[in-house]
Amino acid sequence: MFDTALSANDLVFLAKGAGITIVVTAISVVIGTILGIIFGVIRVQLGAVLSAPLTLFLDIFRSVPLLIQLVLANAFVGMVLQLQLSGFFVACMVLSLYTSAYCAEIVRGGIDAVPTVTRRAARSLGMSWGQDMRYIVMPLATRVALPSWIGLALGVMKDSALVYVVQVTELLKSTQILITRLQEPLFLLLICGAFYFIISFPLARFGGYLEKRWSND
């Protein structure tokens, strides 16, 4: 009833693409989150005026299409600096900064959600800045930030579909290659979409659950 020319080899090819998608996402989310926490804390610590240059820099990653960021980074590295870097490296670099820009915003929102009086109370009990950050701000800010962070990580996974422009064959690109060969666009696209959906949907639901559970009202 349902004929397809899809062979086991093709499935392996798709699985490899899915692996690349997951690896690129994992690397970018880890580096991006670390950078994002640093940037976010710097922005809160310095205040709006002093951290304006940083804000402006991070704003670029949120206001320019990811596709253009990738092409620009690739052209800059390859043509201007003339370095022989792999597309994979460039993709991870750009996606990490892209993640960090959004993550900084989330971290800032989380820290801002901790009442100032709570932090002053911690300091007046003799806690150092680091202790205040570690034992007071972090647990409280995480509650606010974690659901949005899950959303961000899933967003990065979906956006990683664009890294094909720097010659990284991730899931959607491998699907497209197979479509060109097998001429069965609908079937192949459904497999590809199902993969994204299966990863994204439960995590998104989990994020929604956490948000509901941890909300103050």
Add this chain to the structure above:
Amino acid sequence: MFDYTFQWKQALARLPKMLDGAVITMEVAIISMLLGILFAILLTMFRQTKSRPLNAIATTWIEIARNTPALFQIYMAHFGVASFGIHFSPFTSLLIGITFNNAGYLAENFRGALKAIPDTQARAGQSLGMSPVQSFRYIVLPQMLRISFLPMTNQMVWAILMTSLGVTVGMNSDLYGVTQDLNALTFRTFELFAIAGVIFYIITKVITLSARLIAARLFRY
């Protein structure tokens, strides 16, 4: 190491063409946003009803839109439906893809906004003799749109950024498509895409700033 000469003049000579592309980009984003809001309102109403099939349609739409890449949705609108013998132009496919995505995300925003509006208001409207649709239209909807104004601005920025994906289905009249064609002609990749990036940056900044001004004017009270 630094033996690359920037040719900004050559690239800037193409600026008028790129600005034409920017107009198309704006066009796609605005149309998809308006349609997206309409569909999102419809989906929100579907979710409010007790009818199971309508609920199922709304939930499926929203979850697919939110849990798959936008690029996948545009592919689906272009290559996927082609399997049924329906062929859209790149412009239409892009518009369908972005509208689908916008509607899904906006419907979720609207749902959040609805939570902030007490049930009693709709019921008060009905007890004044309004039909359920009337009370939704005149009491709930205006407040819902007001509460979700900021998320809508964000979605508008997203719509602008998403238009750059049209190039994957053969669109060459939007800002990204024009830039890519010019790149194929002149091979000044860095200069051309840097200019395109600046144009995108300006567009998104203008949108967010003007939205803030509009919000300050509209929501004074």
